Amino acid sequence: MSQYRVISRPQAGVLETNKVLRNTYALLAMTLLFSAAAAGVSMSLDLPHPGVIITLVGYFGLLFLTNKFSHSAWGILFVFALTGFMGLTLGPILNLYLKHYANGGQLVATALGGTGLIFVGLSLYALASRKDFSFMGGMLMAGILVAFIAGLIGLFVPMPGLQIAVSAMFILLMSGMILWQTSEIVHGGENNYILATVSLYVAIFNLFTSLLQILGIFSNDD
Template sequence: MQEVYSTQTNQSVSQIESSKVLRNTYMLLGMTLAFSTVAAAISMASGIGYGAGLVMSLIAMALIWFVLPRTANSSAGLLVVFAFTGLIGAGLGPILNKYLSMTNGSSIIMQALGGTAVVFIGLSAYVLTTRKNFNFLGGFVAVGVMLMLAVILFLFGASFFGYQFSGLHLAFSAGIVLLMSALILYQTSEIIHGGETNYIMATTSLYLSIVNLFASLLHLLGVSSND
């Protein structure tokens, strides 16, 4: 009887902790998205070029690869997250300006934003309501991220030497949409089932999913517009 009571107590404590992590994650995610939006607006107004945008994006990735893991359990991790999201937002400025220069560019951006919101809210709501465990997606997500990085390096190298693979770019963007959708399912599931207890790391993962999902939808819609 005592063992049953102890198990129920542990489960209740675990659910309370998971709810706290989830609440803190969504709160921080909302703040970082807002901060990133402001940074993107400033970047667009300043007319920052692609080179500067790429440099800021690379610095942002260096922060989450080398700095964030060492600071995620301290208040310094929050500063790193805001620096990272601000740089990513500013790095998107030149891309957004390019789309705005198109005849229907503003419409494409709004459609990409709407699509991103629908996918993120829909997948998150599904996990939160069904409480289904998607930890089986961990291996798929890990392999997918490694393949994504490999393809990015290949495409960047090819473009540097003047080669263009429009079909591969299109397929890559579609693949990113699927991969980021899987990552949202996996990360949300990890939070509610206690697999992820650090809300700073959880926020970073979900933020990257949202940004990559938005960028990929933007590319797919831009190609389909034939502009």
């Protein structure tokens, strides 16, 4: 009789993985919508960009709080605070493209569509193939650090070539992060859906802004 209601380890692992996936994608969808709404509010009010320092302090501060409280309900609150804040910083950037490029709407739509295709395509590949991309973790962290530092340099030393290189690096790195994070969930390396959501959100956000920047640079309108 004790055999009934007993779930084997492999089956329990599959159930746990499916639960983390469902929770991650559900929370990711809600945070993306919330972030988009925040960006819409920022655009409609024509709010100025808060600047690099406030953006970095707000981002890393909220990211720290999200990680610290990732095992409690407070973690969900800080996830929405983080994604809402990033949405507010995105609004002025979108307004800049819409106002200064004759084809600004097309650029934004293309970047958005490209981001969606890349995310869905890579996610489906990681889920369907079930390949283990855990080996990419260290390389991704090192690459992101290098790209981040190069991006900071680009803010103070404007060079189109450097901006293109940094954006291209982030596109590749964020694509890799999507594969890595999805693989971590599938293979049980990540069982906290709050942390998984933040990781995927950051990848999507940076992927979108990097695509948008490259499209803007190569646009015929100056």
